[in-house]
Amino acid sequence: MNEKQEEDETEELQRWRREQLELKSKVVQSDTERWQQEPGLAGLERVAGADISFSKKNEGQACVSLVVLEFPTLQVSLVSKMLDQVVYESCEMVFMTASYVPGYLAFREVKPIATALTALCKSRPQLAPQVIFVDGNGVLHPRGFGLACHLGVLVDLPCIGVAKDLLCVDGLEKDDHHRAKVKMLKTAGDSFPLVGISGKTLGTALLGCSGCSNPVYISVGHRISLDTATRLALACFRYRVPEPIRQADIRSREFLRLRKQGGVSVDQRSKLGANNSTADQPHGKD
Structure with missing residues (x-):
């Protein structure tokens, strides 16, 4: 990289940082919807999950997957082990123009996810989600404004960040103390708060299944409290990752697989994720 490229990159990161700090002031870390205040989340009908999977051959090419599940049906299916009720799904190939830079994931991924959400709300407004699960962090972030916050503010919807690895910020470390607390999590729903040296509770470590x-x-991403975000996530687990994100992940991976084999038909797209061989494993995109 020459000096001009380094200078341009530095200017871009400075611009991204300014945008994060400006938008951060719009984040709402409290419940704004009536269903969030109900003991059984009554009134919540549709939950969405968003995920992006990248092509192994071309790192710039990726599949953006968005799914919407009926929440009451999802709860029934988790108990009965029936196939989840996905009422909407979309998978689209996009080309990522921005490189991944730690702490600035949103500038690579937020635009295609927001575009998919906008397309859904315009074409099928009756299926518009009331809350979105995102494969990434919210306020658990170096500047308190991760992908889930960025998306939530842009689309003005409740948003929850779900990460499979601890982002070490504000004194949080994957040290012996943290590992000891993780070992104490045995049963689905076991958890502990993530409290930084600032004294702020930045998130919750939550075990999805026994x-x-x-x-x-x-x-927290936007327009939801940490308690409600944790409560809703717990209501959506079948395996390690909340089902909306898991279903989006399955479909994005399957879309790439079918595309590699020579294309994806409309019929194939309607069946994405139905018979995925890894669907019954507690896994996530690490």
């Missing part, structure tokens, strides 16, 4: 060895890290 057979999981590692928790996921829940953080």
Whole structure:
């Protein structure tokens, strides 16, 4: 990289940082919807999950997947082990023009996810989600404004960040103390707060199922409290990752697989994720 490229990159990161700090002031870390205040989340009908999977041959090419599940049906299916009720799904190939830079994931991924959400709300407004799960962090972030915050503010919807690995910020470390607390998580729903040296609670380490060895890290994105975000995430687990994100991940990976084999038909797209061989494993995109 020459001096001009380094200078341009530095200017871009400075611009991104300014945008994050400006938008951060719009983040709402409290419940704004009536269903969020109900003991059984009554009134919540549709939950969405968003995920992006990248092509192994071309790092710039990726599949953006958005799914919407009926929340009451999802709860029934988690108990009965029936196939989840996905009422909407979209998978689209996009070309990522921005490189991945730690702390600035949103500038690579937020635009295609927001575009997919906008397309859904315009074409099928009756299926518009009331809350979105995102494969990434929210306020658990070096500047308190991760992908889930960025997306939530842009689309003005409740948003929850779900990360499969701990982002070490504000004194949080994957040290012996943290590992000891993780080992104490045995049963689905076991959790502990992620409190930084600032004294702020940035998220929750939450075990999704009793057979999981590692928790996921829940953080507020926008227009939801941490308690409600944790409560809703717990209501959406079948395996390690909340089902909306898991279903989006399955479909994005399957879309890339079918595309590699020579294309994706409309019929194939309608069946994405129905018979994925890894669907019954507690896994996530690490």
